[in-house]
Amino acid sequence: MIRAVLLGLRAVVFDREAARRLYASGYYGKPLGIPKPRGSNFDAPLELGLLETLHLLERGMLEVYDEEGHRVSVEEVRRRAERFIPKFELLYKVYRDLRDRGYVVRSGLKYGSDFAVYERGPGLEHAPYLVHVMRVDEEIDPLEIVRAGRLSHSVRKAFILALTGPRDTPIRYLLLKWSKP
Known part of the structure; x- marks a missing residue:
């Protein structure tokens, strides 16, 4: 089992061989x-965000410990994420769904979206999709859609709205x- 240490809003896999295996298994973490790593041939610890950490914990691919060496539960990671990540429930629901469909999901922050989504993985292709997560009953300003559409077009990515509740x-x-x- 791969072991990670929860440090603030991140979990870190310090074992470098385990870090390479985890990264190679689905491009988890950084x-x-x-x-910009080229494949999994790197010699460094792996940093995981809370969405990735929770996903891997739920799938039994990761054990998480605090800085004192105490085991951290799925519920504890979820509570931390809910406390610090706006609209966490919606984001995690979409993250999990996209991962379950076989996509590689990374932060889309540099593109002004929630996720950049890959079919194969970073370093193998550019992310073909930008995903913005919204509540199904949330109103959106049409100008925001135009801005997002223009940005995604300028970086050659399809813009996807993920609507849920x-x-x-x-x-x-x-x-x-x-x-x-």
Whole structure:
């Protein structure tokens, strides 16, 4: 079992061999100090975000400990994420769904979206999709859609709205394509 230490809003896998295995198994995390790794041949600890940490914990791929060496439960990681990540429940629901469908899901922050989504993985391709997560009953300003569409078009990515709600609300994915009038 791969062991990680929870440090603030991140979990770190310090065992470098375990870090390489975990990264190779689905491009989880980011090797510390390596901005754009080429494959899993790196020699560094692996930093995981709370969404990734929770996902891996729930799937039995990771054990998480605090700084004193005490085991951290799925519920504790979830509570921490809920406390510090706005709209965590919706984000995690979409993250988990996309991962379960076989996609590689990374932060989309640099593109102004929630997720950048890959079909194969970073370093193998550019992310073809940007995903923005919203509540199904949330209103959106049409100008925001235009801005997101123009940005995604300029970086050659498809813009997807993921609409959902709490618990059993299904996720609806809407692919928006930019077109010229």
